[in-house]
Amino acid sequence: MPTVLPASRPIPGTGPIDSSPISLTPAPGDDLDPIWKAVVPETRARGNDIHLPISLAYAERLCDCFPEADRLLVRVAIQLHDTGWGRVDEDRILSEGFAGDWRKAAIRFEHERQGCVIAREVLPPLGYADDFVAEVCAIIDGHDTRQEARSLEDALVRDADRLWRFDHAGIALAAGWFRMDPATYTDRLAAEIIPELLTAPAITMATAALDRSRDLLKTAVLR
Ligand SMILES: [Fe+2]
Numbered sequence: 321m322p323t324v325l326p327a328s329r330p331i332p333g334t335g336p337i338d339s340s341p342i343s344l345t346p347a348p349g350d351d352l353d354p355i356w357k358a359v360v361p362e363t364r365a366r367g368n369d370i371h372l373p374i375s376l377a378y379a380e381r382l383c384d385c386f387p388e389a390d391r392l393l394v395r396v397a398i399q400l401h402d403t404g405w406g407r408v409d410e411d412r413i414l415s416e417g418f419a420g421d422w423r424k425a426a427i428r429f430e431h432e433r434q435g436c437v438i439a440r441e442v443l444p445p446l447g448y449a450d451d452f453v454a455e456v457c458a459i460i461d462g463h464d465t466r467q468e469a470r471s472l473e474d475a476l477v478r479d480a481d482r483l484w485r486f487d488h489a490g491i492a493l494a495a496g497w498f499r500m501d502p503a504t505y506t507d508r509l510a511a512e513i514i515p516e517l518l519t520a521p522a523i524t525m526a527t528a529a530l531d532r533s534r535d536l537l538k539t540a541v542l543r
C-alpha cells in the first residue's frame with residue numbers, strides 16, 4: 321500500500337544511509353528474478369539492462385532509510401518503470417526523448433504508457449494481485465512527465481531513477497544520450513538533478529557518488 325507523502329523537503333529518512341559505491345551493494349535476493357526474465361527483451365532498449373538493475377540497487381538502499389515504505393512496491397515499480405522504452409520507436413528515443421524539451425516529448429508519455437501495459441502483462445501471471453499491479457502502474461505512469469510525487473513510494477522510485485546517473489556507469493551511458501562530455505554532464509547533475517531529489521538520503525548518496533565519479537573521470541582537468 322502506498323504511504324502518505326511527507327510534506328517536508330528534503331524528506332528525512334530514519335534508517336541508516338549507505339553512500340558507498342553502489343557496486344558494493346547489488347540488489348539482494350532472487351524474488352524479482354521471474355520479473356526480470358519476463359522483460360529481458362525490454363531491457364535491451366536504451367541501456368535499461370544497466371539503468372534498471374543499478375536503480376533497483378539504489379531503491380533498496382533508499383528503502384533501508386525509509387522502513388515505513390512498501391518495499392515491494394518500490395522495488396517492482398523501479399524494476400519496470402522504463403521497460404516501455406522497449407516498445408517505442410527506437411529511432412525516436414534519442415531524437416525526441418533526450419533533446420529539446422525532452423521532458424514533455426510525446427515519446428516520454430508513450431514509454432510511460434507502454435511501461436504500464438508491460439506491468440499489466442507480466443505481473444498477474446506471476447501471482448501479483450490486481451491492486452498491487454494498479455499501485456505499480458500509478459507510479460510508472462507519469463514517472464518522468466508528472467511534476468509531483470503522489471506517495472512516499474513514488475518519491476523513492478523518482479530518487480532511485482535519478483541516483484544511478486551519479487555512478488560512473490550512469491555517467492558513461494547518459495552523458496552520450498545528452499551529447500555531453502563527462503565534465504559538462506556532471507556539472508549538470510550537480511546544478512539540475514540534485515535539486516530535483518526529494519529525499520535527504522538520496523541527496524547524501526548523490527553527492528558522495530558525484531564526488532567519486534568526478535575524481536575518477538578527472539573532470540576537473542578534462543574540460
Ligand atoms: Fe522513464
Ligand SMILES: [Fe+2]
Pocket residue numbers: 371401402481
Ligand atoms: Fe528511468
